[in-house]
Amino acid sequence: MKNKIAYIGCLSLIGMITTEFGVIGILPQLAEYYQISIDKAGLLLSAYAMVVALAGPLMTMFASGFNRKHLMALTMVIFLITGIVSSMAPPFWLLMTVRVLPAFLHPVLVSTAVAAATSTADQKDAHKMMAIVIGGISIATITTVPFAAYIAGVxxxxxxxxxxxxxxxxxxxxxxxxxxxxxxxxxxKSYRSQISILKKPAFIASSLFAFFMIGSIFSTYSYFAGYLSKVNGMDEKTISLMLLLFGLTGVLGNFIAGKLLSRNITRITAVFLIGLIAVSVPLYFSGPMSARTVLLIAVWGFLQTPCFLTSQAYMIETAPEAPEFANSISISFGNLGISIGTAIGGLSIATYGIHSTPWIMFGFGIAALVMMLIKKMMEAP
Incomplete structure (x- = not known):
């Protein structure tokens, strides 16, 4: 039963991520259709993420006593409506509106799915169940997100x-x-008992870590299609294949991270973060498409995808007394990272060109590493 719940939670995240990240593969087409710049088109991702960041904790606290199945079903109904309306090519303001509506329940879906899967598992299996649920993110990047981009290209x-x-x-x-x-x-649970974790300096440090880590990812990944097109000279079909490759290696990375987290959460989190920082340098110098570029994208996917899982585990470890609320804070700070990372990446594109985004990725990554060191010093006896 516990595995069944985890796998349905994983499936729910696949549906959620397909909607949130599905625009990444078609941003250039959207920019062309609506006669706007690609950084403005990126608002379709950053605005969604900002709503998640601001509404997440309150929505999660409010929904904590409701039936988890009903919450997950209601959320997917709203995602379904969003997909239908968006497919009708509405005016940009309406497209933006229907894009952000499901964002209000996005953190509720993730927190509910993770809580449902881990609450029925033994403590030693909790991280494995979480890895299955969060694995929906990497599975979506390997299947539904590139498939949606591929269909649009075909x-x-x-x-x-x-x-x-x-x-x-x-x-x-x-x-x-x-x-x-x-x-x-x-x-x-009472609001006061949940909010009390915000008084813990180590939890605040881990929250800022999540913000910088996810910001590092999306400063460049949000413009994945545009970067591979402009810098690496790939066409739409090749880009969708690279999204598929990125997701394949990401699934492998997520599986390995899930297995290793039970040993040492901090160490595994640091390993993948340092790898993400390191990959930003060759990405900047990648140039026209070659075998080396393809290998680099594979390594990038392997290192980046597990960061969603490791950042959540890293935060929740700091607040075991309120795991669902801690998870919602993780989602909020992560989505704040998506929003700000995407916005700064867009600003960098507007000022210096799309080729500059890996350096934004590098800077955010260093800031995340610094926050890990600060948290370590806070916890030192």
Missing amino acids: FNHWQSSFMVQAVISLIVLLSIIFLLPSMPGGER
Whole structure:
């Protein structure tokens, strides 16, 4: 039963991530269609992430006592509506509006899925169950996100990408309704008992770490398609294949990270972060497409994808007394990182060109590493 719940949670995150990150592969087409710059098109990702960051903790606290199955189903209904409306090529303001609506329940879905999977598992298996659920992020990057981009490229019709997102949301919704058992939320914890973790300096440090780490990722990854097109000279179909390769190696990295986290969360988190910092340098010098570029993208995916899992585990470890709220704070700071990282990456593109984004990635990564060192000093006896 515990594995079944974890795998349905994983499927839910696949539907969620397909909607949130699905625009990454079609940003150039969206910019062209709406006659806007690519950094402005990037608002479709950064605005979504900002809503998650601001609404996440409050929504999670409010929803903590509700039936988890009902919450997950309601969230997927809203994702389904978003995909349908977006596929109709509405005015940009309406596209932006329907994009941010599901963001209000995004953190509730993640926190609920993780809590449902880990609450039924033994303590020694908790990180493995979390890895299965969070694995939905890497699976989406290997399957649904590149597939949506590929379909848009094949039909030369960016709306097709949103149609794919809607179909996936419908499949996830039906899976939740028919396969997930009813899961009452139990006794709702008081707001004061949950908020008390914000008084812990080490937890604040780990939250800032998550912000910088995820900001490092999305300062460049948000413009993945544009970067490979402008810097590496790839066409749309090749870019979708690179997204697939990125996701494949990311699944492997996520699997390895999930296995190793139970040994030493801090050390494994640092290893993947340092690797992410290191890969930004050759990425800047990658140049036209070659075998070396393809290998670099594979390594990039392997190092980057597990960072979602390691950052959450790193934060939750600091607040075991309120894991669901800690998870929502992790999601909020992570999405704040997505929003600010995407925005600064866009500003860098507007000022210095898209080739400059790996250095933003490098800077955010160093800041995250510094926050790890600060947290380590705070915890020293």
